[in-house]
Amino acid sequence: MGAGRYDVIVVGARVAGAATAMLLARQGLRVLAVDRARFPSDTISSHQLQVPGAALLHQWGLLGKLTAAGTPPTRRVRFDAGGGLVMDGQFPAYDGVDAMYSPRRTLLDSILVEAAREAGAEVRENFRVTQLTASGNRITGITGSARGRPAVTETADLVIGADGKRSLVADAVGARRYRERPVRSFASYSYWTGVPVSGGEIYQRTGRAVAVFPTNGTRSGARTGPGGRWPGTPASSWTRSRRRA
Ligand SMILES: Cc1cc2nc3c(=O)[nH]c(=O)nc-3n(C[C@H](O)[C@H](O)[C@H](O)COP(=O)(O)OP(=O)(O)OC[C@H]3O[C@@H](n4cnc5c(N)ncnc54)[C@H](O)[C@@H]3O)c2cc1C
Helix, strand or coil, X not given: CCCCCXXXXXXXXXXXXXXXXXXXXXXXXXXXXXXXXXXXXXXXXXXXXXXXXXXXXXXXXXXXXXXXXXXXXXXXEEEEEECCEEEEEECCCECCECCEECCCHHHHHHHHHHHHHHCCCEEECXXXXXXXXXXXXXXXXXXXXXXXXXXXXXXXXXXEECCCCCCHHHHHCCCCCCCCCCCCECCEEEEECXXXXXXXXXXXXXXEXXXXXXXXXXXXXXXXXXXXXXXXXXXXXXXXXXXXX
């Protein structure tokens, strides 16, 4: 490609950034991925890797690493909607994979970061990007620093923002916001051992839901509140409950 030190710089190196860095590096590009976090580390997410996501990991040769680290497959899900309505079934296979997985992000993100490095990408952890550099209306790179070190500038033909919900990259380029919604509910999750689950279980009642899925490390990750499209406790009643507590 062009004159930058790197072909591509990816800001953020979790599921989106590390996977992008890995795929581009596998194509032979010079890739730098940076993240202000260190890996393994956690982030807020309730872990469900749906079947198409698991199929991608399989395609990339990484699903075996997830299972070798003790992440059990979930082939069945039981959905109890209340009032005696229960749906119980198996996931249809997608690209040869017939299960979803619920790995902790400490594991999933680390597998992807390691795979990016194995593919030849340079991954800098503990590196916070503070601004993008530009020439005219073209982004040319990043400025940032590793913890306690002086700021450096790195250049690339393409800078990709995979830096999450409050993306510095999106702000810097004035990316249009869409589908914004006010906070309406909350979710919490915790880890339990000794819960006898055979697959995923979801229970929904008016205004709330709870789900249990097996994860690595301990037997189950249990979640209350909304996951995906399940309604959770409205934020207003959460605030009321906290005031009462
Ligand atoms: C409560 C909850 C439950 C969820 N449950 C699920 C689920 O079950 N299944 C599912 O598929 N999704 C779930 N999601 C969504 C999922 O967490 C996100 O879609 C996913 O984490 C986005 O990944 P990402 O790599 O784009 O960004 P992130 O995971 O947010 O990673 C962004 C990275 O960018 C880094 N970064 C940010 N700014 C900078 C900077 N200036 N310099 C350097 N690094 C920077 C951060 O350190 C971070 O590591 C859930 C989300 C929430 C909030």
